Amino acid sequence: xxxxxxxxxxxxxxxxxxxxxxxxxxxxxxxxxxxxxxxxxxxxxxxxxxxxxxxxxxxxxxxxxxxxxxxxxxxxxxxxxxxxxxxxxxxxxxxxxxxxxxxxxxxxxxxxxxxxxxxxxxxxxxxxxxxxxxxxxxxxxxxxxxxxxxxxxxxxxxxxxxxxxxxxxxxxxxxxxxxxxxxxxxxxxxxxxxxxxxxxxxxxxxxxxxxxxxxxxxxxxxxxxxxxxxxxxxxxxxxxxxxxxxxxxxxxxxxxxxxxxxxxxxxxxxxxxxxxxxxxxxxxxxxxxxxx
Numbered sequence: 001x002x003x004x005x006x007x008x009x010x011x012x013x014x015x016x017x018x019x020x021x022x023x024x025x026x027x028x029x030x031x032x033x034x035x036x037x038x039x040x041x042x043x044x045x046x047x048x049x050x051x052x053x054x055x056x057x058x059x060x061x062x063x064x065x066x067x068x069x070x071x072x073x074x075x076x077x078x079x080x081x082x083x084x085x086x087x088x089x090x091x092x093x094x095x096x097x098x099x100x101x102x103x104x105x106x107x108x109x110x111x112x113x114x115x116x117x118x119x120x121x122x123x124x125x126x127x128x129x130x131x132x133x134x135x136x137x138x139x140x141x142x143x144x145x146x147x148x149x150x151x152x153x154x155x156x157x158x159x160x161x162x163x164x165x166x167x168x169x170x171x172x173x174x175x176x177x178x179x180x181x182x183x184x185x186x187x188x189x190x191x192x193x194x195x196x197x198x199x200x201x202x203x204x205x206x207x208x209x210x211x212x213x214x215x216x217x218x219x220x221x222x223x224x225x226x227x228x229x230x231x232x233x234x235x236x237x238x239x240x241x242x243x244x245x246x247x248x249x250x251x252x253x254x255x256x257x258x259x260x261x262x263x264x265x266x267x268x269x270x271x272x273x274x275x276x277x278x279x280x281x282x283x284x285x286x287x288x289x290x291x292x
Contacts, residue, residue, distance in 0.1 A: 001038065003060055008079035014060035015053035015080070019045030023086055024290070026052040027077065027104075029095025030205055031158075031170075033059030033195040038188070039275045040092070043283035048090070048290075053080055055100065057201025067204050068145070070212050074103035081111060090290045094118040095246060095272065096205065099126075099212055102254070106214060106230040115235045116286050119243050119272050122250035123228045123257055124219055125212035128154060141220040145207045155206055162202060167193050180242045180271035182278075215257065228257045236263045236289045240270035240277070263289070 003014045016034045018041050026037045034052035041050045056076050057063035067073065077100065081089065091112045093101030098120015105112045128148060130140045135153055142148040150156055161169045171193050175183070184192065199205075215224035235258050239251040255262045265285060267274060274282040 001035075001041070003034070003054075005060075006080065006083045008076060008083055010064050011056055011076060012062040013053050013056075013076070013080050013083075015051055016041065017049070017051050019047070019049045021048045022290075023089045024048040024050050024286075025077070025081070025086075025089040025091050026050060027091070027093040027097030027100050028052065028055065028058065029097050030202075030209070031173075031196050031199060032094075032192070033198065035059070035195045036094075036192055036273075036275065037092075039279040040283055040286070043279065044287065047287060051084070051086075051089075053077065055097075057204065058199050059195055060198065063200045066201070068208060068211075070099050070103045070208050071107065073100045073208070074107050077104055078108050078111060087111075088113050091115045092118065092286060093120055094275075096121055096209060098246075098254075099123075099209060102214060102228070102231065103212075105233055105235070106227040109230060109232045112233050114233050114290055115231075116289055117235060117237045117254065118274055118282070119238055119240055119246045120251070120254065121209060121212070121246060122253045123212070123214040124217075124224070124250075124253055125221060126209040126246075126250075127220055128206055128210045129220070139220065141210070142207075145203050148207055148210070149203045155203065159202060162197060162199060165197050167197060170196055177245055178272045179276060180244055181269055182271075182273075182276045184276050231258065231261065233261070234263065234289075235261050236265055236285070238265045238267050238270075238274060238282070238285075240267045240272065240274065242269060242271040242277075245272040 037052045054061035098117040213224040214228040270277040
């Protein structure tokens with residue numbers, strides 16, 4: 001699979017484009033890229049045209065402008081579809097890509113026929129809080145991105161890993177948090193870690209996730225905008241029982257907020273990456289959901 005490139009104004013998007021048929025657009029998560037969708041693309045490309053972009057500041061896409069919100073990433077995706085002259089898609093979003101996917105569904109409902117969220121972020125965001133003198137999390141939000149960049153446990157250490165291109169440490173992080181059930185092959189791991197280390201936007205992404213709130217209620221980062229109610233398409237939500245990154249309650253927040261639009265898919269013995277833990281089942285579920 002070779003990446004293609006397209007301009008969307010001030011940014012250039014790198015993307016994979018494999019197969020033929022109805023378009024399935026795949027949005028990756030934090031600390032990853034389009035390439036992490038390889039196992040799913042391989043299983044779907046005989047039935048669908050699979051397009052997987054690198055979001056702004058990830059992989060081989062440009063990072064000419066910083067961003068503060070998920071809205072901006074969703075807008076990038078809409079501009080990508082416009083540039084490729086694609087009217088509407090079946091959408092897949094993994095982890096952070098699930099959050100971007102929810103925003104895309106809410107902001108541009110005409111663009112999304114159905115949405116399959118893989119261990120997707122909550123519509124109430126992924127809060128990150130100040131740490132106390134013992135480095136324990138408090139309930140106090142960060143006031144600015146610059147403050148969040150200094151977080152001594154979750155942000156600053158990862159910034160050092162990215163700055164040092166520390167593949168061994170990044171692999172250890174993935175083993176501890178993502179691959180809690182299955183493990184990729186050595187070849188896959190090396191490729192995916194190399195893609196992960198291309199990320200340049202960690203603080204922007206962490207801030208956008210923390211401040212995301214599509215609900216009607218307050219979170220520590222502010223009042224929700226209510227945009228979850230703008231979603232009109234059917235949404236499937238996977239919930240891995242061994243996922244330590246996106247806990248079950250976050251998936252349930254989405255399930256409850258979406259009501260009759262939502263289908264819950266509990267995955268047993270599955271962590272944060274069904275692409276590794278149960279790729280055959282996930283591909284079958286994606287195809288069945290889009291065909292139903």
